Amino acid sequence: MDYQRHWLEDSGSDDSHGRALWSLGTMLGRSNTPALHSMAGRLFEQALPAILNTTSPRAWAFALIGIQEYLQRFAGDRMASQVREELAGRLLALYKRHRSDEWRWYEDGLTYCNAALPHALLMCGRWIPNNSMTEAGLESLSWLADLQRANTEGRHFVPIGSNGFYQRGGDRARFDQQPVEAQAMVSVCLEAHRITGDKRWRKEARCAFEWFLGRNDLNLPVYDPTTGGCRDGLHPDRPNENQGAESTLAFLQALLELRLAENAVLPVDTR
Template sequence: MHPPAVLQLKPDYMRRITDDTGIFQHTKFGVPDRAKGYTTDDNARALIAAVLMYKKNPEAAALDLIHTYLSFVHHAQTEEGNFRNFMDYSRSFLEEHGSEDCQGRTLWALGFALSYSSILPDNLLNTCRYLINQALPHIGGIRSPRALSYALVGLSYLLKTPGALTYSFPYPHTPGTEEEQAFLPEAFISELIESIAVRLNDQYNHTKGEGWNWYEDSLTYGNSMLPWALLKAYKISGNPVLRATAQESLDFLISRTFAPEGYYKPIGSHGWLLRGGTPALYDEQPIEACEMLLACREAASVLKDPAYLRKADLCYAWYTGNNSLQLSLIDPQTGACYDGIHSSGLNLNQGSESIISFLIAHLVTHHG
């Protein structure tokens, strides 16, 4: 396999579709569609991309984006600790509570940001801690296995990053003060991660069988988050059962999403793949390539198998032209990412989810 093409990264497009409120959800071709407003989902994922951009090039523009996206997430959180999702252009939220996926994705982003505590300002890190602390009581009540997986990935960063659980102080202080102890209970988080991992593993064992090694009776969106979450949980607990389930389910997903011709072929969003059926061919979404890339890179590290890195490289190559159309999804003029592959060709809109997904995939692959 030839190494994936490396594009000249152009981060300006993400800045262009971000205003002082947050990143817009959709575009008409490359122009923000103000009528569609904003989502916490997109601003949380944009936070991940902006942190990676800041790591690559610690300049003020990237730090400003981090502030904007984190401020959006803060505004989205209710007094009870849940996150609202959809906001219209007049900055009014359209719901009292967001979806379970929104809760999980936001925890993923906040935990990820805390894993870069060595480069981010203390005040941003403390905001992330505060938001997580407010949300923690609600995580155990989530029912969706996908949303639980997003949350588990985010929470895992807290236990793997030294100092992530306590306040950051930019001045000398006495360790063990009341303020320092007030944040993020480690025992509770450890138990929550274990509980989520057990629930995912139990659901997998309940559903799998007859060659169908999966957690549900369908493959839909965000599939790779489930084995990725169990890989994260295994790194914390060392439980070999979680490792085995993660590997078996990821291998099954790989068998359904890579074409014999040697390119990544995500399950189409118009019909998905039902147990015993055939996968929908279209639409192929950029976010699927990003999340599968992240899961495969984790698997390569945890399972000590470089074959997963080769799969991750194929996921990156999906953006640059090694796909079912043999067309690049990256706009050479702007650096934007097209919204996917459908039956008549490329979707020429260039929304936030697409550019965020590509930026994460690019920065993790070439600067991770």
């Protein structure tokens, strides 16, 4: 949509459709506001069938996270359950098709919001339930966590860079590093901890969160306590000083999820 509120595309992107279902499903699953339920319920019902026509694994993953949130409250919805099983089956099939001992992933490349893929499969594996999905989710997450760790002392979190990403058999991009990668990693590691009880995943979640606070390649904070915002990422030589909505929301979501999981005050002043 442009500034005159005219649509610029004949149809929206797979990614935006998946994210819309994620937000609607989460709101329906967690909110207790009747007015919001009525509006979001209609949108969720209308948008759900169309996700089956998309081809993006990330769109499937975003939608699956929202569908699972929705089903926590509306477990009897057969349509939502059927869409969940279809999309989760697609993700598992992708993983089996691309996986090797050296490359434990769903595609031939890692791009953006990578952690959403094992996150969706872990949630579905737990609640469908399906052990193969859980095992694939944990295996791919473990591989991703090892990949996104510095080789220096301290082993800080290093997300896949957006300036080239990482294609199978190619060179991995180190920069630019984006806040959504840290947030996605926090979320999936906390989910893995809830499923397994393995303390490793709480440590991994905390390590990814500390990227915001300065435990990163530049040793500079991405979160800005003076504004309450979050910088838009790390360039090779400096932070991106723009503080956009996506980045700030990524920080706040990661912080909230950690607070809920740990029930403790984190070492950051957000007042």
